[in-house]
Amino acid sequence: MTQVKDGAFLHEDNVKEIFASLKFRHLEVKNRLFRSNLSGMFDEYNGYGGHTRLNWEEKFAKGGIGCIISSYTPVAVRGRILIRYAMIDHDDKIPFWSEVGKRVHAYGCHFIMQLSHSGRQQDMGGVENLYRKALSSTSQKDYFHGILAQAMTAGEIRQTVEQFAQGARRAKEAGLDGVELHGANGYLITQFLSSGINDRTDDYGGSVENRARFVLEIVRAIRKEVGPDFHLQMKINGVDHNGWLYPWKKKGNTLEDTLTICKLLLDDGKGVDAFHISSGSTFPHPRNPPGDISVQNLRRWYGGMLNSGVRARFNFAIFNNPVGGPLFNWLWRLRRGSVIEGINASYSKYLRDAITQIDPSIRFICTGGFQHANEIAKVIRSHACDGVSMARPLIANNDLPKILREANGPIKGKECTYCNKCLLNDLANPLGCYEVSRYPGDTFDEKWDNMIEEVMSVFQPPLFR
Ligand SMILES: Cc1cc2nc3c(=O)[nH]c(=O)nc-3n(C[C@H](O)[C@H](O)[C@H](O)COP(=O)(O)O)c2cc1C
Numbered sequence: 001m002t003q004v005k006d007g008a009f010l011h012e013d014n015v016k017e018i019f020a021s022l023k024f025r026h027l028e029v030k031n032r033l034f035r036s037n038l039s040g041m042f043d044e045y046n047g048y049g050g051h052t053r054l055n056w057e058e059k060f061a062k063g064g065i066g067c068i069i070s071s072y073t074p075v076a077v078r079g080r081i082l083i084r085y086a087m088i089d090h091d092d093k094i095p096f097w098s099e100v101g102k103r104v105h106a107y108g109c110h111f112i113m114q115l116s117h118s119g120r121q122q123d124m125g126g127v128e129n130l131y132r133k134a135l136s137s138t139s140q141k142d143y144f145h146g147i148l149a150q151a152m153t154a155g156e157i158r159q160t161v162e163q164f165a166q167g168a169r170r171a172k173e174a175g176l177d178g179v180e181l182h183g184a185n186g187y188l189i190t191q192f193l194s195s196g197i198n199d200r201t202d203d204y205g206g207s208v209e210n211r212a213r214f215v216l217e218i219v220r221a222i223r224k225e226v227g228p229d230f231h232l233q234m235k236i237n238g239v240d241h242n243g244w245l246y247p248w249k250k251k252g253n254t255l256e257d258t259l260t261i262c263k264l265l266l267d268d269g270k271g272v273d274a275f276h277i278s279s280g281s282t283f284p285h286p287r288n289p290p291g292d293i294s295v296q297n298l299r300r301w302y303g304g305m306l307n308s309g310v311r312a313r314f315n316f317a318i319f320n321n322p323v324g325g326p327l328f329n330w331l332w333r334l335r336r337g338s339v340i341e342g343i344n345a346s347y348s349k350y351l352r353d354a355i356t357q358i359d360p361s362i363r364f365i366c367t368g369g370f371q372h373a374n375e376i377a378k379v380i381r382s383h384a385c386d387g388v389s390m391a392r393p394l395i396a397n398n399d400l401p402k403i404l405r406e407a408n409g410p411i412k413g414k415e416c417t418y419c420n421k422c423l424l425n426d427l428a429n430p431l432g433c434y435e436v437s438r439y440p441g442d443t444f445d446e447k448w449d450n451m452i453e454e455v456m457s458v459f460q461p462p463l464f465r
């Protein structure tokens with residue numbers, strides 16, 4: 001291996017690192033590149049999968065990614081964050097997911113389903129959830145949008161654990177390659193894990209061991225359903241950074257807390273096979289997806305949230321205020337810090353170093369900003385992680401794995417700018433890259449037309465012709 005300058009390596013050495021296969025305990029992926037979870041409202045209102053999602057997932061497999069980790073997939077309708085997301089709440093959803101698996105397997109790409117439950121972070125839960133408080137570890141409302149919540153009873157906990165287990169069984173029956181628990185970014189599992197959110201006084205609150213009880217019960221229930229050999233991983237916050245918006249709120253879990261949780265989830269070799277490291281106890285959060293938050297887009301799309309949380313109108317007024325809007329944007333950037341590419345790498349390294357000493361077969365995937373071969377090879381080489389997951393850079397360049405084989409990254413003007421316009425549009429519009437400057441054209445109109453054509457291409461070919 002040849003080091004050329006400032007710790008950088010020859011491109012061919014980076015390519016060897018990135019395109020070496022990755023062995024998990026029960027799964028082998030052809031390279032170190034994972035498509036990170038990317039939700040989009042592509043499906044039927046009632047959670048049945050649609051042909052658009054097939055097209056969506058297929059294009060990343062075609063682009064050379066080793067494994068796709070699905071979008072947020074609710075295990076129950078009460079766990080939905082937005083309408084039009086395909087669910088896994090019933091056996092009659094299995095055929096759709098089976099088709100997704102077949103489509104991506106055709107390219108030698110694996111598919112892991114993200115089993116998810118919103119808890120109180122239920123942005124727009126749909127008409128089924130209209131007059132109900134969201135289930136959570138706590139009866140405190142979510143502190144950003146103000147979504148009302150009620151602390152789950154022991155019976156509701158048991159029922160939800162079972163819903164996760166059945167979701168995993170269905171994923172296995174659909175022929176998918178594994179499941180991931182969404183234990184990061186403020187959803188139900190985080191609401192139990194986080195010391196900044198969980199205020200229970202029963203067996204599921206208090207000590208870190210008690211807070212981890214809910215997810216450990218889920219892991220055990222899943223293993224009972226799918227056996228020891230089906231791939232199971234957990235997306236988890238390295239650090240919660242729970243006080244990002246209101247500094248007087250509790251900070252939430254530290255790296256040490258997370259390490260304790262990870263150790264518990266090994267469950268003496270019978271638990272999880274891998275961890276997917278993120279950060280931030282809400283979604284979105286300045287650290288996730290790390291980047292900007294365009295006030296113009298917030299003003300345009302946040303209106304959809306007005307009927308969701310009791311604080312949404314207040315937030316909307318702030319975003320529309322000539323001083324409040326820019327101030328929010330400033331706070332957002334300040335809280336994120338200066339590093340975007342590899343923002344969670346140091347958390348992943350700390351956890352990986354400690355966990356692999358206990359069990360060397362456990363693998364780590366790190367998310368956050370990756371789109372250059374130098375940076376990706378660096379984190380793998382330094383043992384911060386075994387592979388990286390990418391979301392926005394792949395929306396911007398669906399064939400990024402192919403690009404990374406040839407060059408350090410996309411050419412100038414084609415990179416993902418981390419503007420997060422994809423995220424904000426996602427509340428109302430089809431998921432895609434909405435950074436107009438990235439599109440060809442001599443005038444704004446031309447660029448805009450090209451952007452719309454690209455975004456809408458996910459609907460092609462149409463179902464009926
Ligand atoms: C539009 C959008 C939708 C996302 N949906 C999910 C999701 O369903 N589940 C999840 O765990 N993360 C989700 N994320 C977070 C990404 O998976 C990823 O971890 C994060 O964006 C950082 O990676 P990146 O810098 O490569 O985008 C989403 C991000 C974006 C931008």
Ligand code: SF4
Pocket residue numbers: 291392393395396415416417418419420421422423432433434435438
């Ligand atoms: S809109 Fe495009 S450039 Fe901006 S963050 Fe999303 S994918 Fe990247």
